[in-house]
Amino acid sequence: MDTITAADVVVTSPGRNYVSLKITTSDGVVGWGDATLNGRELAVASYLRDHVAPLLIGRDAARIEDTWQYLYRGAYWRRGPVTMTAIGAVDVALWDIKGKTCGQPVYQLLGGAVRDRILSYTHASGWEVSQLLDAIDEKRALGFRAIRAQSGVPGLDTVYGVTKSGSYEPAGRGTAPDEEVWDTEAYLRHAPVAMAAAREHAGPELKLLHDAHHRLTPIQAARLGKALEPVDLYWLEDVTPAENQEVLRRIRQHTTVPLAIGEVFSTIWEFQQLITEQLIDFVRAAVSHAGGISHLRRIAALAEVWQVRLAPHGPSDVSPVAMGAALHLGLATPNHAIQEYMGHPELAGEVFRHAWSYADGHLHPGDAPGIGVEVDEAAAARFPYQPAYLPVARRRDGSVTDW
Structure with a gap:
């Protein structure tokens, strides 16, 4: 069984902010997932680093669907963009690992x-x-x-x-x-x-x-x-x-x-x-x-x-x-x-x-094999996170309207 041994969050800002999840297995296979939520990037980074990553250690990396169910149904607080973006990052990283393990692109x-x-x-x-x-x-x-x-x-x-x-x-x-x-x-x-x-x-x-x-x-x-x-x-x-x-x-x-x-x-x-x-x-x-x-x-x-x-x-x-x-x-x-x-x-x-x-x-x-995207962590470290927000829209009378 190829188990998850590490789950690390990489935050970088090469032109704009991105959050990536790196999952490493006992066989040395690395999978990457995207956890970027524009304007709320650090919320997802914390959710992953502080709440999800510890739960992944020791789990079978091949059990993608079971891990999805575990993270979604196993938590009392479900849904919402922060939770689902974190789960999405784990899921994509595990599919990346699955493809690399099988030697096939994920679409196959x-x-x-x-x-x-x-x-x-x-x-x-x-x-x-x-x-x-x-x-x-x-x-x-x-x-x-x-x-x-x-x-x-x-x-x-x-x-x-x-x-x-x-x-x-x-x-x-x-x-x-x-x-x-x-x-x-x-x-x-x-x-x-x-x-x-x-x-x-x-x-x-x-x-x-x-x-x-x-x-x-x-x-x-x-x-x-x-x-x-x-x-x-x-x-x-x-x-x-x-x-x-x-x-x-x-x-x-x-x-x-x-x-x-x-x-x-x-x-x-x-x-x-x-x-x-x-x-x-x-x-x-x-x-x-x-x-x-x-x-x-x-x-x-x-x-x-x-x-x-x-x-x-x-x-x-x-x-x-x-x-x-x-x-x-x-x-x-x-x-x-x-x-x-x-x-x-x-x-x-x-x-x-x-x-x-x-x-x-x-x-x-x-x-x-896998998703086909690799993250250069040394390059990522050259671009530290910078606070950035989507704008707020107001009507002519000053009241807030939908973005």
């Missing part, structure tokens, strides 16, 4: 490939519509066939996903989050105009996506979806906070635009109603935040029954380890649709060496 252990490559989408943004169109052209020149388009809003100085400088990094360095002013009505007037311009410019073949980022009420979301129907979006993402899941019924009554939701969800229970009532079309959970490969695989299986597709969250704060895990799952999952791919800071390449690759609008996990 999940039943083998059901596709040759994974369609990916990236982000294009511009403060002015003309700048957005130029950004779309730049991404298409890199081979992308699917693009999330975001633009500035007249009358506002800051907008989620867009900056006047052209750079994009939501998490600002510092001891407190930045605060942005938001105007929903201005956004609702402008978004259909910007998306219509993007469609006219790009033509009918480009898969065009847009993210409202939880800022709308159900009737506002219905209004936006109806206005965007002529644009033929691939999806409209996070139109409203989905904790109250019944509100999605109202949106469905008013628009046929496909809906994608779930990047802030962490368990199958948060998706259950959305999937079984077909209130969404795409599941957006990240492999690292939703309990790892084992749990996201179960969410995908439930979704397949209801003709809902998997499209994992993949921003720059999901580390290359999590990206590799998502790609292995995607290559072996029949109802996988598309993978978000923002890329990572250049410095991250010095810490995370990965076998997965991008080419011509598609991703592939590679055929290295």
Whole structure:
């Protein structure tokens, strides 16, 4: 029996903060998992280091599902992003070990490939519509066939996903989050105009996506979806906070635009109603935040029954380890649709060496045994953690609204 002898947490900030879990076995096999939770990184690091790592020592590294059940069902306090990200890190690291032990890439252990490559989408943004169109052209020149388009809003100085400088990094360095002013009505007037311009410019073949980022009420979301129907979006993402899941019924009554939701969800229970009532079309959970490969695989299986597709969250704060895990799952999952791919800071390449690759609008996990991502701990030590927070959004009257 190959038992777990060590479980170590590595916190590093090569361009942004990442938390990685290193599990070592008695046979000397090392597995890596991603435990990054943007803006709450140290909470997960502590959860792992102080509460989970001691429980792993001596356990059979091959018993992935039993370890998942032990960490989830065996704890009185279940669910939540901190807990599920910690469990996800353990799960991915154990799958990495399993693949290395068997000498196979993880996707082969999940039943083998059901596709040759994974369609990916990236982000294009511009403060002015003309700048957005130029950004779309730049991404298409890199081979992308699917693009999330975001633009500035007249009358506002800051907008989620867009900056006047052209750079994009939501998490600002510092001891407190930045605060942005938001105007929903201005956004609702402008978004259909910007998306219509993007469609006219790009033509009918480009898969065009847009993210409202939880800022709308159900009737506002219905209004936006109806206005965007002529644009033929691939999806409209996070139109409203989905904790109250019944509100999605109202949106469905008013628009046929496909809906994608779930990047802030962490368990199958948060998706259950959305999937079984077909209130969404795409599941957006990240492999690292939703309990790892084992749990996201179960969410995908439930979704397949209801003709809902998997499209994992993949921003720059999901580390290359999590990206590799998502790609292995995607290559072996029949109802996988598309993978978000923002890329990572250049410095991250010095810490995370990965076998997965991008080419011509598609991703592939590679055929290295395990997940195919290794962490250079010496390089990681050169980039200490720096406090960083996602911004807080306030309406014009000063009241806080959803991020």
